[in-house]
Amino acid sequence: xxxxxxxxxxxxxxxxxxxxxxxxxxxxxxxxxxxxxxxxxxxxxxxxxxxxxxxxxxxxxxxxxxxxxxxxxxxxxxxxxxxxxxxxxxxxxxxxxxxxxxxxxxxxxxxxxxxxxxxxxxxxxxxxxxxxxxxxxxxxxxxxxxxxxxxxxxxxxxxxxxxxxxxxxxxxxxxxxxxxxxxxxxxxxxxxxxxxxxxxxxxxxxxxxxxxxxxxxxxxxxxxxxxxxx
Numbered sequence: 001x002x003x004x005x006x007x008x009x010x011x012x013x014x015x016x017x018x019x020x021x022x023x024x025x026x027x028x029x030x031x032x033x034x035x036x037x038x039x040x041x042x043x044x045x046x047x048x049x050x051x052x053x054x055x056x057x058x059x060x061x062x063x064x065x066x067x068x069x070x071x072x073x074x075x076x077x078x079x080x081x082x083x084x085x086x087x088x089x090x091x092x093x094x095x096x097x098x099x100x101x102x103x104x105x106x107x108x109x110x111x112x113x114x115x116x117x118x119x120x121x122x123x124x125x126x127x128x129x130x131x132x133x134x135x136x137x138x139x140x141x142x143x144x145x146x147x148x149x150x151x152x153x154x155x156x157x158x159x160x161x162x163x164x165x166x167x168x169x170x171x172x173x174x175x176x177x178x179x180x181x182x183x184x185x186x187x188x189x190x191x192x193x194x195x196x197x198x199x200x201x202x203x204x205x206x207x208x209x210x211x212x213x214x215x216x217x218x219x220x221x222x223x224x225x226x227x228x229x230x
Contacts (some may be wrong), residue, residue, distance in 0.1 A: 001025040002047035002118050007037040007063075009055045013103070017050060019023060020107065020172065021114070023195060023210060035060035041067070046075055048117050050101075053081035061092050068096045080105065082096070107206050111196060126165040179218040184209075188218070 004026050006017045011032075018028045029044055031037040034057050040046070053060040062078060067073045073096045081088070082103035089100045099113050184198070191197040199206040215222060 001027065003027045003029065003044055003050045004114070005031060005037065005044070005046040007031045007034075007039055007055070007060070008052040009033060010052075013052075013080075017105075017110070019210075020110065020207060023039055023206075024111065024114075026114075034060075034063045037063060041072065048075055049077045049096075049112065050114075051079055052075050053085060053092070061088065061095065064092060065095045078117055085142045093104065096175060107199075111206075123222055177216060180212075182220060184213055184216065184218055188213075 001024070003118055004021050004027060006021070007030075008014050009032050014030050014032065018030060021028045029046060031040050031041045037049075037051070041049070046076050051060045051064065058066075063076060064073070064079075067077075072194075076098045077096060078099045078101055078102060079089070079092045079097045080101045092100065098117055101110065101113055130134070185201070187198045187201055191201065195206055201210045202209065205210065206227065210220075
């Protein structure tokens, strides 16, 4: 897994991105301005940087230019902004950014952009012009943080399955929680502990799924160990 530096002056966005990326197995470093970003970049040499454009001290494009002119742009950089324009995106591309995530950011597009950026970081950083910038639009950050997605009806499973016994002579909430716990444990085992694949399978946003599993008392550490940290 990679070391990812998240640079954003908004605490909520830093916390959200850190939670998601950490849960994916990455090591996350945080900076709220350009000064902190410079220090972290020098200290840990990140594999990827998620860089906000609008910051109070030095804007992201200026910092990107600074790194490029000093031959410090040895890692891929994804720009983020809630007020970006085509001109800003083009300018960022010219000075080394490989992608642009428009805020609010969806979980799926964040993970896809990170995966693509980490696929060939060396070649992209060395020749940024060879990689066109992708404009990504998405759901609100608030919706990812709060969930609000209804639990889907479990699919019908055919063929022999491990026997599941549910005590029906109990309050509805307790019976439902017991079923949901077994349902998610089944899918976690089937997907070797991959939260991303379980989220896609069950139709839940990944952050909402994580909170749901914690609420139900599912042992996530056991699934992560079985999946080799995935």
